[in-house]
Amino acid sequence: MSAEQEPTVTVKLLQLLLLSTYWGMQIWVTFISSFVMDNHLNRHTYGFIQSRLVPFYLHLGSACAFFNLTIFAVHHPSDSLDDREAFQIFTLFVSVTVAAVNAQWFGQMTSDLMADMHLVEQACGLGQDIGLSSNREAYAKLSDTDAKYRGLSSRLRLYRLLSSLCNLCCIGCNFSSLCYMAENLRAL
Numbered sequence: 001m002s003a004e005q006e007p008t009v010t011v012k013l014l015q016l017l018l019l020s021t022y023w024g025m026q027i028w029v030t031f032i033s034s035f036v037m038d039n040h041l042n043r044h045t046y047g048f049i050q051s052r053l054v055p056f057y058l059h060l061g062s063a064c065a066f067f068n069l070t071i072f073a074v075h076h077p078s079d080s081l082d083d084r085e086a087f088q089i090f091t092l093f094v095s096v097t098v099a100a101v102n103a104q105w106f107g108q109m110t111s112d113l114m115a116d117m118h119l120v121e122q123a124c125g126l127g128q129d130i131g132l133s134s135n136r137e138a139y140a141k142l143s144d145t146d147a148k149y150r151g152l153s154s155r156l157r158l159y160r161l162l163s164s165l166c167n168l169c170c171i172g173c174n175f176s177s178l179c180y181m182a183e184n185l186r187a188l
Contacts (some may be wrong), residue, residue: 022064044127058103095173102166
């Protein structure tokens, strides 16, 4: 610890709480809930839940990342950082930046595009099938015959990809932060 004064237990607890909350949300939303919902809900219900859940998750994650960076930076003055602490500041900064971009832009665009696609699908009698991978032929046919839907689908894939890459980057940053904290534990 480079700071002149050791942070209080309350500050340490707050930082651990923020990091663990964000990490837990990331693992749950990314690897568990999406797969469960995909296998049990129809496309439009899944999309509706995702359009409400994901923006909340992204904004809460941004806030956790921001406060985590703030707490760490306050207790590690820049003039006395060692290499590991400087890397930790960098990692936390990347997490805040990428999480904010994802929350403010990619996540919102994904929700908006999904809502527009649902309207087109509903007009064609689609969207009630269970799972995102079922009835692919009907969605492919719709994409072939409707230029608007094809454009929406293409843009949605792009924004989902960018949002997923941002999310994976933040997961990596949080994993690095967890490793840093584990390395600095004195005892269990």
